[in-house]
Amino acid sequence: RIDGKRLWDSLMSMAEIGATPKGGVKRLTLTDLDRQGRERFRGWCEALGLTVRVDAIGNMFARREGRDPTRLPVLMGSHLDSQPSGGKFDGALGVIAGLEVMRSLNDLGITTEAPVELVNWTDEEGSRFGHSLMGSGAWAGIYPLEKVYGLRDVEGVSVEEALTSIGYKGEVPAKPFPADAYFELHIEQGPILEKEGKAIGIVTGAQAQVWYDAVVTGQDAHAGTTPPSARRDALVCAARIIDLVDRMMRARGEDGRGTVGQLHVLPNSRNVVPGEVRFSVEFRHPDFAEIERLAAQFPREAGFIARDCGTPLKLEELFRLPAQPFDPGCVDLVRQAAARLGLPAREIVSGAGHDAVYVARSVPTAMIFTPCKDGLSHNEAESIEPGEAEAGCQVLFEAVLARANR
Amino acid sequence: RIDGKRLWDSLMSMAEIGATPKGGVKRLTLTDLDRQGRERFRGWCEALGLTVRVDAIGNMFARREGRDPTRLPVLMGSHLDSQPSGGKFDGALGVIAGLEVMRSLNDLGITTEAPVELVNWTDEEGSRFGHSLMGSGAWAGIYPLEKVYGLRDVEGVSVEEALTSIGYKGEVPAKPFPADAYFELHIEQGPILEKEGKAIGIVTGAQAQVWYDAVVTGQDAHAGTTPPSARRDALVCAARIIDLVDRMMRARGEDGRGTVGQLHVLPNSRNVVPGEVRFSVEFRHPDFAEIERLAAQFPREAGFIARDCGTPLKLEELFRLPAQPFDPGCVDLVRQAAARLGLPAREIVSGAGHDAVYVARSVPTAMIFTPCKDGLSHNEAESIEPGEAEAGCQVLFEAVLARANR
Ligand SMILES: NC(=O)NCCC(=O)O
Ligand SMILES: NC(=O)NCCC(=O)O
Numbered sequence: 001r002i003d004g005k006r007l008w009d010s011l012m013s014m015a016e017i018g019a020t021p022k023g024g025v026k027r028l029t030l031t032d033l034d035r036q037g038r039e040r041f042r043g044w045c046e047a048l049g050l051t052v053r054v055d056a057i058g059n060m061f062a063r064r065e066g067r068d069p070t071r072l073p074v075l076m077g078s079h080l081d082s083q084p085s086g087g088k089f090d091g092a093l094g095v096i097a098g099l100e101v102m103r104s105l106n107d108l109g110i111t112t113e114a115p116v117e118l119v120n121w122t123d124e125e126g127s128r129f130g131h132s133l134m135g136s137g138a139w140a141g142i143y144p145l146e147k148v149y150g151l152r153d154v155e156g157v158s159v160e161e162a163l164t165s166i167g168y169k170g171e172v173p174a175k176p177f178p179a180d181a182y183f184e185l186h187i188e189q190g191p192i193l194e195k196e197g198k199a200i201g202i203v204t205g206a207q208a209q210v211w212y213d214a215v216v217t218g219q220d221a222h223a224g225t226t227p228p229s230a231r232r233d234a235l236v237c238a239a240r241i242i243d244l245v246d247r248m249m250r251a252r253g254e255d256g257r258g259t260v261g262q263l264h265v266l267p268n269s270r271n272v273v274p275g276e277v278r279f280s281v282e283f284r285h286p287d288f289a290e291i292e293r294l295a296a297q298f299p300r301e302a303g304f305i306a307r308d309c310g311t312p313l314k315l316e317e318l319f320r321l322p323a324q325p326f327d328p329g330c331v332d333l334v335r336q337a338a339a340r341l342g343l344p345a346r347e348i349v350s351g352a353g354h355d356a357v358y359v360a361r362s363v364p365t366a367m368i369f370t371p372c373k374d375g376l377s378h379n380e381a382e383s384i385e386p387g388e389a390e391a392g393c394q395v396l397f398e399a400v401l402a403r404a405n406r
Numbered sequence: 407r408i409d410g411k412r413l414w415d416s417l418m419s420m421a422e423i424g425a426t427p428k429g430g431v432k433r434l435t436l437t438d439l440d441r442q443g444r445e446r447f448r449g450w451c452e453a454l455g456l457t458v459r460v461d462a463i464g465n466m467f468a469r470r471e472g473r474d475p476t477r478l479p480v481l482m483g484s485h486l487d488s489q490p491s492g493g494k495f496d497g498a499l500g501v502i503a504g505l506e507v508m509r510s511l512n513d514l515g516i517t518t519e520a521p522v523e524l525v526n527w528t529d530e531e532g533s534r535f536g537h538s539l540m541g542s543g544a545w546a547g548i549y550p551l552e553k554v555y556g557l558r559d560v561e562g563v564s565v566e567e568a569l570t571s572i573g574y575k576g577e578v579p580a581k582p583f584p585a586d587a588y589f590e591l592h593i594e595q596g597p598i599l600e601k602e603g604k605a606i607g608i609v610t611g612a613q614a615q616v617w618y619d620a621v622v623t624g625q626d627a628h629a630g631t632t633p634p635s636a637r638r639d640a641l642v643c644a645a646r647i648i649d650l651v652d653r654m655m656r657a658r659g660e661d662g663r664g665t666v667g668q669l670h671v672l673p674n675s676r677n678v679v680p681g682e683v684r685f686s687v688e689f690r691h692p693d694f695a696e697i698e699r700l701a702a703q704f705p706r707e708a709g710f711i712a713r714d715c716g717t718p719l720k721l722e723e724l725f726r727l728p729a730q731p732f733d734p735g736c737v738d739l740v741r742q743a744a745a746r747l748g749l750p751a752r753e754i755v756s757g758a759g760h761d762a763v764y765v766a767r768s769v770p771t772a773m774i775f776t777p778c779k780d781g782l783s784h785n786e787a788e789s790i791e792p793g794e795a796e797a798g799c800q801v802l803f804e805a806v807l808a809r810a811n812r
Contacts, residue, residue, distance in 0.1 A: 085626055085673040087680075129676035147556045190631035207630070211676070220491055220785040221664035223612070224690050225596035225757030228656050231780070235666055242645035251636050258640055259629035261676045262667070267491035269533035270617070270667045270686040271758075272784040280676040284630050302740075351631030352677075375636070376676040379626040 002397050003107075004247065004390030007100040011389065014080070014096060015088035024380025025088050029123035029134075030058065030079035030162035030339045033289045037080045038168065041095065041120060048102050050118070053171025056145060057128045057138040058122035059162050061172075066115040066404060072180040074112075074404045076101065076396060077119030079135070080356060083127055087382020089389075090370065095120050097393040101400055112404035114180055121355040122168075128153045128211065130280070130318055136355035138174045140362060145174055164397055175363040178205055181330050184356040185396045186382070187384055188310045191375025192348060199391045200338040200345035201369025205325040207257075207349060208288040210295045211318040212281040214241065218311040220267060220275035222230060233359045235265055237309035238277040243303045245281055248294060248301075251398075256353070257284035258294075280310070281315075286349050295320060303403045328404070330366035337398035343391055352377075368395050408803050409513075410796030417795065417801060418448065420486070420502060421494035424786045428471060430786025431494050433520040435487035435529035435540075436464065436568035440482055444574065447501065447526060456524070460576025461553060464528035464569050466576075470508055472810060478586040479729045480518075480810045481769065482507065483525030484804060487501055489533055493788020495778065495795075500591045500679050503525050503799035518810035520586055526763040528574075533668075536619065536686070542761035543725075544580045546768060551580055557742040560670070582768040587736050587809045590762040591774045591802045593790060597781025598754060604742040605797045606751035607775030611731035612763045613663075613755060614694040616701045617724040618687040620647065620708070624717040626681035627672060641671055641680040643715035647708045651687055654700060654707075663690035663757070664700075692755055694728045708763040730763045736772035736809070743804035749797055757770070757782075774801050 018027030027033045038060065045052050047064035052062045063073065078094020098118040105112065118169035121139075126132025129151040137143040150158035163169035189193075193201050218234030242260045249258030263279040283294045299315050306313035337351045338345040346368055350357075355365050373383040423443045424433030433439045449467035451458050457467045469479065485502025500655040511518065527545075532538025535557040543549040554564035563623060569575035594600075599607050624640030648666045655664030669685035689700045705721050712719035744751035752774055756763075762773050776798035779789040 006644070019432065065809060083673065083678060084675050125675075126677060130676065132677060168631075188631070189628045191636065209630070219782075220756060221782065222595045222784040223667055223688060224615070224663060224759060225781065226663075228662060229550050229660060233646060233652070233665075235669065239645035240649035242641060243649065246639070246642045248645045254633045254635060256634060257632075259639075259677070259679055261629055261671075261678045261680060263641065263671050264674075265669050266667050267530075267784075268670075269487065269490050269784070270536065270688065271532060271538060271665070272489060272667045273665055274667060275693075275785070283630060284677065328594065331467075352628060353630060376625075376627065376633065377631065378628040378675070379681070 002104045004172060004386060006037050007389055007393050008105065008386045010091060010099060011088065014092050015091050018082065020380055022083065023379040024085050024382065025082045026084055027080065027082040028084060028128050029125060032166065034081055035166035038120065042079060044099055047175040053172050054168055055139065055172040056170055057135050057148065057171065057174040058168040059135045059139055059174065060120040062118040064116045065106065067114045068113045070137055071114035072178050073115040074180040074400055075116045075117050075119055075179050076184065076400050077121065078184050078186055079121045079124035080165055081123055081125050082181050085380050087200065087379060089125055089187045089375060089382055090189065090377050093187055093389060097185045097396050100393050103399045104397060111400065114404040116400060116404055120168055123357055127287060132353050133355055133358050136358040140176055140358040142274055142358055154257050179282060179363045182356060182359045182365045183396055183399050184354060184365045185392045185400050187371060187372040187377060188369040189352050189372060189377035193371035194367060194375060196387055197344060198346045198348060199388065200395055202331060202338065202345055203326060203350050203369055204331055204347050204366035205304050205323060205349055206354060207284050207286040207351060208291040208323040209284045209321040210291050210307050213316045213318060214281055215314040216277045216306060218275050218309050221273040221344040222272040223273055226273055232279040232310045233273050235274040237306055237311040238263065240305045240406060244305060246300060249395050252285060252290060255286055290381045308384050311366040321353065321357065324360050326360055326366045327364035333399040333402050334368050334395060337395045340398065341394060341402060351356045368392055408506050408510045408799050410792060412509065413503060413795055413799050414792045416502045416505060417494065417498060420498050424461060425588050426491065427787055429784040430491050431488045431789065432490055433486065433488040434490060434534050435531060436572055438572065440487055442774055444526065447486060450505055454512055459578050460574055461545065461578040461580040463541050463554065463580040464574040464576060465541045465580065466526040468524040470511065470522045472518045478584050479521040480525045480806055481511035481523045481525055481585050482806050483527065483587040483588065484592055485527045485587065487529055487531050488785045489531050490785050493783060493785060494791050495593045495788055496595065496783050497530055499593055499795060503591045503802050506744045508804045518807065521809040522810055523804060530761055535565055538759050539761055539764050542764040546582055559672060567760040583748040585614060587768045588762060588765045588769045589802055589805050590690055590760060591737065591798045592760060593778040593783060594775040595758050595778060596784035599775060599777035600781060602752060605748060605749040605753045605794065606801055607754040608737060608739055608741050608744065608751055609732060609756050609773035609775055609798050611729060611755055612760060613689045613690050613692040613757060614697040614729040615727040615759060616697050617689060619722045620685050621720040621725055622683045622685055622717050627679040629679055631679040632679055632798055635681055638716045640683040640717050641678050641744035643712055643717040644669065644683040644685055646711045650707055650711060654704060657727050658691060658696060661692055683724035692729060726765065727759065730766050732766055732772045733770035736770050739805040739808050740772050740774050740801060743801045746804065747800060765770050774798055
């Protein structure tokens with residue numbers, strides 16, 4: 001069995017890097033804190049005798065050799081970057097649990113048939129550069145590397161500059177290599193498992209998404225002298241589009257998701273009618289057909305609002321992600337492991353995007369979810385119990401071992 | 407007569423400090439650029455033999471002695487701070503024109519009966535610390551000095567710290583001293599004079615205002631996993647309040663003003679339901695009774711929206727300013743000067759707040775407006791013609807001279 005205490009201690013050690021006063025973590029991708037997290041992770045891996053390689057987008061792969069040199073590796077992993085006000089477990093659980101699997105394999109003196117590789121994907125969160133699942137997306141060939149290198153954060157720093165500045169623009173090409181399977185353990189980030197008292201979510205797939213960048217252009221004007229008829233207020237227009245996103249979400253019932261999470265006002269002065277507003281929009285739904293309908297309807301209706309306000313809208317679709325079913329064989333290994341361990345489990349569709357979604361396009365993939373308190377995530381109060389982490393890690397261990405030795 | 411070319415050259419020289427690529431000015435109050443503007447202004451004053459004193463809120467007074475030591479000073483002035491994306495003339499015109507009046511008095515060898523003082527008021531714009539007319543308000547005793555010192559910008563820097571760091575927390579107490587009159591030249595910042603082909607606005611008073619700070623509290627949550635029923639989205643609530651402000655303004659017709667100019671989202675990440683939004687709200691109207699109705703209605707209706715959204719709203723009224731009529735005698739001096747010079751003029755009520763509004767509470771006051779292109783202000787494209795500046799300055803000269811020698 002894996003060592004639950006050692007797993008928890010390493011989780012808490014990683015959570016020191018970028019710890020926030022409210023008990024969360026701010027370890028934004030490709031910042032110096034991310035570098036510190038990567039170095040600690042690399043040190044732990046090398047102490048186990050694993051060989052660490054870094055690819056051109058900063059994805060880290062720590063390899064443990066198997067007995068049979070002809071076998072393809074079994075992959076496991078997740079991400080170490082966090083949201084600006086994120087929690088200790090979103091991403092880190094999957095990476096540190098993978099580390100604990102490696103440590104247990106060593107302790108137990110197990111040599112697997114196939115090699116096993118532990119992955120830390122770059123920029124899963126997408127909050128800094130606007131593309132979630134960036135590292136796995138570049139690896140999977142969905143985002144051309146040159147395009148990804150050119151993405152910039154709000155300060156104007158490009159992905160390539162950020163990679164270079166933390167020393168993680170690696171030598172290995174960022175592209176899919178043959179692999180036998182990929183397993184990712186993650187917290188659910190939603191309320192279902194906790195509500196139903198399940199220890200394990202057997203993730204059968206992930207929902208569809210579409211993301212946008214929006215820019216509304218009005219005209220800076222004096223708030224005291226500019227009469228209603230002369231105003232072109234970019235923020236009033238943006239406000240109506242925010243309301244539209246919420247209404248479009250609610251029209252889809254409890255399966256709908258529609259969010260404006262990021263917004264910047266220019267010039268952002270109290271007595272100036274705003275001349276420009278930049279904001280993000282995203283929609284999600286388990287059914288891709290619904291996302292395609294939303295993606296047809298939203299630009300049209302937002303355009304009507306902008307026209308009524310006299311403030312032109314520029315809308316750029318950043319990416320559109322179909323729903324992704326996982327590999328039945330890999331999902332079944334998760335189901336069997338949970339059953340063997342006597343852990344209450346249920347099938348579940350992921351509401352969040354995960355690196356597993358892109359990996360699944362070229363490698364048979366499955367995910368394991370564990371519950372989190374009140375379903376809260378992307379929140380500093382994100383919280384899980386040590387026993388929950390241990391159970392998830394044990395399922396990961398058994399699924400990986402079964403696959404590597406099949 | 408005053409020297410129009412010298413006036414324009416000094417305006418352009420001041421506009422170099424904080425010049426923006428788009429031809430505007432960013433010289434935020436109590437920043438190092440503000441200090442540079444103040445130093446250039448002080449140098450010009452001292453070269454004329456004027457004595458410069460600085461009060462406890464950083465207001466600068468440059469004094470030219472008169473013949474009669476028993477006479478109270480005639481004041482003129484405006485402000486050198488700007489909006490974050492402001493123009494070259496908002497404020498600077500009134501200060502630099504006052505300087506040109508001083509230069510012309512020297513050139514013409516005129517000794518006035520009463521002393522004349524030129525004022526640069528601190529933080530007229532209010533965009534950094536949330537209180538427009540801050541320096542004149544502290545001087546007039548409307549804002550207690552201790553309270554003003556404690557106001558903080560979004561970075562947490564207090565007014566007192568900012569004053570000290572640029573070396574402009576002066577020795578002289580910030581309180582009204584006896585003065586005979588105050589004249590302020592300013593661009594109209596609206597479209598009326600230009601539309602009617604008038605060179606001079608005889609400002610009879612300024613409209614009423616009320617300003618607020620608003621904080622909506624929701625809950626950070628994952629945009630992909632959090633169903634509509636579980637969301638407490640602070641930005642959706644703020645968006646509906648922004649729309650309310652716009653509707654309340656339009657319900658008052660062309661005299662109504664209602665603006666949300668500044669807004670910050672937390673944590674401001676694309677895939678996080680916003681947990682907190684902070685924003686400014688202001689209303690203006692020529693009739694104070696209408697402002698009092700707005701100030702009763704707005705907190706109530708905004709509160710209903712917040713309750714419906716499940717996101718509590720904290721609303722703080724920053725200040726409420728009654729409409730301020732100017733002194734008929736001083737206004738008449740402006741009217742007579744324009745008539746004597748054969749300049750087309752009309753009476754006008756100021757849509758913007760001005761330091762003159764607070765000064766008028768203890769000193770007989772009037773203002774002079776000049777047109778500005780397309781009525782644009784609080785915009786980098788703010789623009790006036792040299793001849794318009796010259797005409798306004800000549801009226802200022804004649805009004806001040808008439809008052810000082812009466
Ligand atoms: N797991 C997770 O929070 N991913 C971030 C990408 C997203 O789903 O928005
Ligand atoms: N004149 C001017 O733009 N004042 C700023 C204060 C205000 O009216 O908002």
